[in-house]
Every structure is written in C-alpha cells, then in structure tokens.
Amino acid sequence: MKDIFVQSNTNSYHITVGESIRFQLEDYLKKDYSSILIVSDENVAALYLDDILKNFSDKPIFQSVVPAGEQSKNMQTFYQLQTDAINYALDRESLIIALGGGVVGDLAGFAAATYMRGIDYIQMPTTILAHDSSVGGKVAINHELGKNLIGNFYPPQAVVYDVETLKSLNEREVRSGYAELIKEALIADTDFYHTLLETDIYNLSNSELQDHLQRGIKIKAHIVEVDEKESGIRKHLNLGHTLGHALESDLGYGKLTHGEAVAIGLLFSLHVSEQVFAVEQPFEELALWLKNNRYPLSDIDYQTDRLINKMKSDKKSVKSKIQMVLLKELAFPVVEELKDDDIEKYLNSFIVRMV
Amino acid sequence: MKDIFVQSNTNSYHITVGESIRFQLEDYLKKDYSSILIVSDENVAALYLDDILKNFSDKPIFQSVVPAGEQSKNMQTFYQLQTDAINYALDRESLIIALGGGVVGDLAGFAAATYMRGIDYIQMPTTILAHDSSVGGKVAINHELGKNLIGNFYPPQAVVYDVETLKSLNEREVRSGYAELIKEALIADTDFYHTLLETDIYNLSNSELQDHLQRGIKIKAHIVEVDEKESGIRKHLNLGHTLGHALESDLGYGKLTHGEAVAIGLLFSLHVSEQVFAVEQPFEELALWLKNNRYPLSDIDYQTDRLINKMKSDKKSVKSKIQMVLLKELAFPVVEELKDDDIEKYLNSFIVRMV
Numbered sequence: 001m002k003d004i005f006v007q008s009n010t011n012s013y014h015i016t017v018g019e020s021i022r023f024q025l026e027d028y029l030k031k032d033y034s035s036i037l038i039v040s041d042e043n044v045a046a047l048y049l050d051d052i053l054k055n056f057s058d059k060p061i062f063q064s065v066v067p068a069g070e071q072s073k074n075m076q077t078f079y080q081l082q083t084d085a086i087n088y089a090l091d092r093e094s095l096i097i098a099l100g101g102g103v104v105g106d107l108a109g110f111a112a113a114t115y116m117r118g119i120d121y122i123q124m125p126t127t128i129l130a131h132d133s134s135v136g137g138k139v140a141i142n143h144e145l146g147k148n149l150i151g152n153f154y155p156p157q158a159v160v161y162d163v164e165t166l167k168s169l170n171e172r173e174v175r176s177g178y179a180e181l182i183k184e185a186l187i188a189d190t191d192f193y194h195t196l197l198e199t200d201i202y203n204l205s206n207s208e209l210q211d212h213l214q215r216g217i218k219i220k221a222h223i224v225e226v227d228e229k230e231s232g233i234r235k236h237l238n239l240g241h242t243l244g245h246a247l248e249s250d251l252g253y254g255k256l257t258h259g260e261a262v263a264i265g266l267l268f269s270l271h272v273s274e275q276v277f278a279v280e281q282p283f284e285e286l287a288l289w290l291k292n293n294r295y296p297l298s299d300i301d302y303q304t305d306r307l308i309n310k311m312k313s314d315k316k317s318v319k320s321k322i323q324m325v326l327l328k329e330l331a332f333p334v335v336e337e338l339k340d341d342d343i344e345k346y347l348n349s350f351i352v353r354m355v
Numbered sequence: 356m357k358d359i360f361v362q363s364n365t366n367s368y369h370i371t372v373g374e375s376i377r378f379q380l381e382d383y384l385k386k387d388y389s390s391i392l393i394v395s396d397e398n399v400a401a402l403y404l405d406d407i408l409k410n411f412s413d414k415p416i417f418q419s420v421v422p423a424g425e426q427s428k429n430m431q432t433f434y435q436l437q438t439d440a441i442n443y444a445l446d447r448e449s450l451i452i453a454l455g456g457g458v459v460g461d462l463a464g465f466a467a468a469t470y471m472r473g474i475d476y477i478q479m480p481t482t483i484l485a486h487d488s489s490v491g492g493k494v495a496i497n498h499e500l501g502k503n504l505i506g507n508f509y510p511p512q513a514v515v516y517d518v519e520t521l522k523s524l525n526e527r528e529v530r531s532g533y534a535e536l537i538k539e540a541l542i543a544d545t546d547f548y549h550t551l552l553e554t555d556i557y558n559l560s561n562s563e564l565q566d567h568l569q570r571g572i573k574i575k576a577h578i579v580e581v582d583e584k585e586s587g588i589r590k591h592l593n594l595g596h597t598l599g600h601a602l603e604s605d606l607g608y609g610k611l612t613h614g615e616a617v618a619i620g621l622l623f624s625l626h627v628s629e630q631v632f633a634v635e636q637p638f639e640e641l642a643l644w645l646k647n648n649r650y651p652l653s654d655i656d657y658q659t660d661r662l663i664n665k666m667k668s669d670k671k672s673v674k675s676k677i678q679m680v681l682l683k684e685l686a687f688p689v690v691e692e693l694k695d696d697d698i699e700k701y702l703n704s705f706i707v708r709m710v
Contacts, residue, residue, distance in 0.1 A: 079430055086500045117506045145441045151472045152507060
C-alpha cells in the first residue's frame with residue numbers, strides 16, 4: 001500500500017491504493033465531521049455499503065442510493081441529492097463519501113461542490129475506470145445536449161481505493177478501465193505502455209492491478225498538480241477522447257462503454273498523428289492488443305457528419321475548431337487544431353483502416 | 356469614479372463605481388473573449404440591454420432574458436441558461452455578463468461557475484441591494500427547501516457599477532438596498548453608520564449614493580479578502596440575516612423585500628445583543644430611522660415556532676444549533692451560538708417591543 005500525494009492550487013490530498021482499506025476509513029478523514037452522507041448506486045450499495053457503514057458508529061450517517069448507470073448524472077438526480085442532504089440536515093461540517101464508479105464520483109462530487117457552496121467529500125472508486133475520474137477534482141453532471149457540461153473543479157479531501165472492490169467487475173468494466181490506463185501510458189510513460197501490452201487484463205493478480213493503478217494515477221496526479229484548471233498540459237489527458245466522446249454520444253450511451261469508445265479514439269489519434277507528423281506510430285501493435293483483449297473495434301456505425309459536429313461542440317473546442325491531442329512520438333503529446341476538411345479526410349481513411 | 360481592488364484566494368478583480376461606465380465596458384475586460392452572453396431580467400433588459408450591446412460590435416454577442424424576481428433563481432431557469440450557452444456555442448474563452456440585481460447576479464454567476472466547469476463573468480449590478488451580492492463571489496440558486504442552498508464561491512472578473520442605472524429604482528428597492536448598507540456600517544464603520552442615520556434615502560444626490568456604495572463595498576471587500584470561504588469573519592456579514600432569512604421565507608418571498616426583512620433582523624440582533632451582553636444598543640435610534648424611511652416594521656405576522664425551525668435549518672447553522680451575529684458594541688461583531696429556549700424567549704420579547 002502506497003500513498004500518492006496531490007498538491008493542487010486549491011487543496012492537497014492523498015490517494016491511497018490498497019487492500020481492505022474500506023474498513024479503515026477513519027484513518028483517511030482529515031477532521032471530525034458532524035455527519036456523513038454516503039452516495040452510491042444500486043449495484044455498488046448491495047455489495048459494499050454495509051462495509052462502509054461499519055466504519056462509523058459514533059456519528060450521524062446517511063445514505064443516498066441512485067440508479068446505476070450514466071443516466072443518473074442528470075439534473076433530477078443531482079437535485080434529489082441536494083434534497084437528501086437538506087433533509088438529513090447536513091451542514092458545512094459534514095462529509096459526503098462517493099462510493100462507486102465514475103458516475104457516482106462525478107455526481108456526488110458535484111453535489112458536494114455545490115451544497116451550501118461546497119462541503120468536503122472523499123472518493124472511493126469501485127471501478128478501474130474511476131482511477132482516472134476520482135483524481136483531479138473534475139466533477140460534473142450531463143446536460144441533455146452534452147456530457148459533463150455542468151460542473152466544477154473541486155478536489156476531494158482524499159481518494160481511498162480498495163482494490164478488493166474491483167474483484168466484482170465484469171469483463172466490459174475491466175476493458176473500459178484499462179483503456180484509460182493505456183491512454184496515460186501513451187502520453188507519459190513508454191515503459192508502462194510496454195508493460196500493459198504484455199498484460200492479459202482478464203487474468204490479473206492483485207499486485208499487478210495495484211501496480212497498474214498506481215502508475216496510471218501517478219501520471220494523472222502529476223499533470224493535475226501542474227495544471228488543475230486545464231489551461232495547458234491537462235489537455236493531454238484528452239488523448240483519444242475527441243472521437244471517443246463523439247462516438248459514445250452518437251451511438252447512444254451504453255452501446256460502447258466509455259473505455260471502449262476511448263480505445264477507438266486512441267487508435268484514431270495515432271492514425272491522425274501519423275498523417276500530421278509523417279511518423280510511424282504503434283497503431284497496428286495497439287490495435288492487435290485491443291483485439292486480443294476483446295475490445296469491440298469492428299462493426300462500428302460511423303456517421304461521419306454527425307461525429308464531426310459532435311467533435312466541434314466538445315467543450316475542449318475553442319471557437320468551434322476541433323482540437324485534438326496527438327503524439328509526436330510515444331510519451332510526447334501535443335495539442336493541435338485541425339481543419340474540418342482534414343478531420344473528415346482522416347476519419348474516412350481511419351474507417352477504411354478499421355474494417 | 357474610484358476603483359476598489361479585491362484580492363481573494365482564487366482571483367483578484369476591480370470594482371468600479373461610476374457614472375455612464377456601462378458605455379465603456381471594453382475598459383474592464385481582462386482579455387479578448389471569443390463570445391459574450393448577457394444575462395438579464397425582463398425589467399432591466401428593457402432599460403439597459405441596448406446600452407450594453409453597443410459596447411461590442413466586433414464579436415458574437417448573445418442575450419438570455421429571464422423573468423424578473425426571486426423565482427428565477429431556480430433549477431429550471433439555471434438549466435435554461437446552460438442550454439442557451441450551449442446553443443450559442445459559448446466555449447471556455449467566452450464571457451458571461453450578469454446585468455441586473457442580486458437574482459440575476461447569483462443566477463448568472465452560478466451558470467458561469469458551472470458551465471464547462473467555469474468560465475469568466477462580470478457583475479453589472481443595477482440595484483443598490485446588489486452592491487452586496489455582486490462582491491465576494493457567492494453565487495447560488497434556491498432549493499425549494501431553502502434559499503441559496505445550491506451554489507459556489509466563484510469570484511467575478513470585474514464588478515462594473517454604473518450608478519445611473521440606479522435612478523430607475525422604486526422606493527421599495529431603495530429601502531431594500533439601504534438595509535445592507537446599514538448592516539455593513541453596523542459591523543465595521545461607526546462613522547458611516549452615523550452618516551446613514553442622517554440620510555433621507557429617497558432624496559439622494561449621485562455623489563452621496565456613490566459615496567455610500569463605495570463605503571459599503573469597501574467593508575464587504577475587506578472582509579472577503581480576509582475570509583473568502585466564510586470560515587471566520589465573513590460570517591459577520593450575516594448580521595440581521597438569521598431572522599431576516601427566516602422571515603422572508605416564512606412570509607413568502609416578495610411579501611417583504613430582502614432588505615426589509617434584514618432591517619427587522621438587524622433590530623432583532625440589537626435586541627438579542629442587549630440581552631446577551633447586557634449593554635445598551637442603538638435599537639430605538641435605528642428603529643426610528645427605519646420608520647422614518649418607511650420600512651415596514653409593524654403588522655408583521657411572526658410565527659415563532661416556524662421561524663425558529665427555519666433559523667435552525669439556515670446553512671450557517673452547525674449541528675442544527677442557531678448561530679447569530681451579535682454586536683458587543685457598534686463595529687464590534689461576534690458570532691454566538693444560542694440555545695433554542697433562549698432564542699424563543701428573545702423572539703417573544705422582541706415581538707412585544709415591535710408592536
């Protein structure tokens with residue numbers, strides 16, 4: 001068990017990855033809170049909520065359980081959490097615990113960021129994918145016109161990551177999480193990238209999993225320390241997300257998991273990087289590994305015009321120009337603004353290559 | 356025209372109080388924004404929106420006009436502003452201008468704080484009351500169970516206060532605004548308090564009004580610099596607000612204006628201060644001035660039990676104990692936690708005194 005320390009502009013906090021640490025939560029609280037609200041979803045609550053409750057016998061503790069899935073990141077569920085917090089009489093000395101995947105983390109984090117103009121919260125991720133979203137303080141809900149459009153930068157007080165809670169993940173969830181680990185490796189750590197390419201993600205030891213999570217989180221944490229508000233290098237974390245977000249949204253959430261869509265987006269970034277910089281990229285190598293690990297790469301319904309429009313309305317775009325993170329080489333990401341015509345050309349040749 | 360400079364933890368900005376400065380907005384923008392959204396209400400838009408539009412001929416400029424009144428500080432209107440911002444393709448380099456009173460400032464400020472996790476905004480207050488809310492970065496909307504329960508601390512990039520826009524205020528609005536000036540004087544500036552007690556608020560020269568606003572804002576700005584997140588002395592600004600908020604909510608918003616409710620709350624604070632510290636307070640003097648300036652002080656329907664419950668659920672309360680700001684003497688505020696029984700006793704004797 002190792003701690004990673006994050007010092008951001010607005011807050012500093014520890015990220016702890018370990019086994020069974022969900023039973024020692026008191027160790028990770030920075031102060032004596034007046035009351036605690038645990039926010040979770042139906043699936044995670046059934047498995048781990050009782051474990052968390054056992055930590056706190058001496059103070060008022062409440063729970064809000066939301067439906068599982070992306071659709072809970074909406075205005076109605078957000079408002080319901082606010083109602084719960086008021087009805088449970090949470091005050092400015094209360095704590096919210098986000099127990100679950102990225103949806104719960106983003107939703108509960110945004111509720112904490114806005115309840116009475118902001119109270120403390122901690123992240124307890126229960127998916128591999130959430131190693132990414134639980135670090136860095138990005139919290140949000142979706143607007144019906146786009147993902148994560150309503151939110152804040154609001155760092156947690158701690159991230160407590162019990163890898164035992166990852167044992168209940170199914171194959172799709174493992175796949176989804178590893179796509180973000182591959183992304184982090186691609187932008188910052190060539191060694192880690194090669195390690196991952198030798199990994200069978202469905203046969204992981206606890207120590208392998210911990211090691212991968214820690215390496216991914218370190219990359220993320222370092223970037224967030226330098227650029228919390230995403231005015232510079234934090235944009236590199238969007239590698240694979242320009243097309244990834246557009247695909248996820250265009251196909252309808254749930255058709256592809258976030259990570260599955262990002263995996264395709266990563267290949268697209270490598271494809272575009274090859275064209276723009278006229279250098280070879282490990283496109284085929286990564287595509288093969290993704291295929292071996294059963295990522296859905298073929299039979300995708302690419303609607304070129306719609307995808308381009310969605311990429312233009314991404315919140316990372318400025319003046320409706322598409323910005324993409326590309327790789328000059330492994331671990332050397334750059335942000336490039338692309339013309340619509342070029343994007344269309346690259347997308348068409350990418351689709352041909354993916355068949 | 357004088358500038359007041361605020362250096363908070365997260366941002367620094369200028370507050371400019373002057374005449375006709377709504378026509379020179381370019382001078383107050385910190386950078387070249389990609390587009391601008393002006394948020395206003397129906398009343399203010401009819402009077403001043405065109406003046407603001409004249410400032411910007413060279414870039415995309417949009418408007419969102421919401422219904423006038425407190426009821427616009429709700430989730431639906433907030434969501435509509437987000438929809439507008441998306442449809443107008445605002446990006447992270449865009450600016451929101453909040454043109455109006457406290458409702459517009461709080462609502463548009465919260466929209467800016469959360470749109471794509473936060474874009475720049477400036478405050479253009481058009482009421483006297485908003486001298487208070489436009490400075491300090493508190494932005495929020497109401498929950499149906501309580502005022503300002505959903506929000507952020509998110510400072511503006513500038514406050515541009517054109518006193519000419521105050522000429523259209525009616526008597527109630529002038530009264531409402533001066534209650535907060537009296538509050539600021541009571542907590543921090545005995546001279547200013549005596550000046551105000553010699554003022555007929557319905558016959559003000561432009562220079563008197565500017566002077567009063569600047570003195571009030573200076574007090575507010577100083578407090579916000581020291582304690583942006585309200586963990587200490589910022590609480591002093593709640594003088595008069597414990598009962599004020601409860602009354603406003605219990606009678607139904609609109610029955611009393613915010614300032615009228617705060618005026619009664621100020622008298623209550625002086626009343627309780629007399630009991631708790633056994634010192635004389637300028638209760639009668641202030642009550643007389645308020646009466647002379649036609650503040651509604653009698654014929655108020657005090658529902659003691661309901662008021663106490665509302666005071667307990669105020670977001671400044673901790674563990675459901677009522678905290679009140681009291682005065683040991685003029686310009687010497689302290690925060691005291693009061694027992695429910697004592698509050699009830701003080702409230703009953705206050706009601707008798709107010710008949």
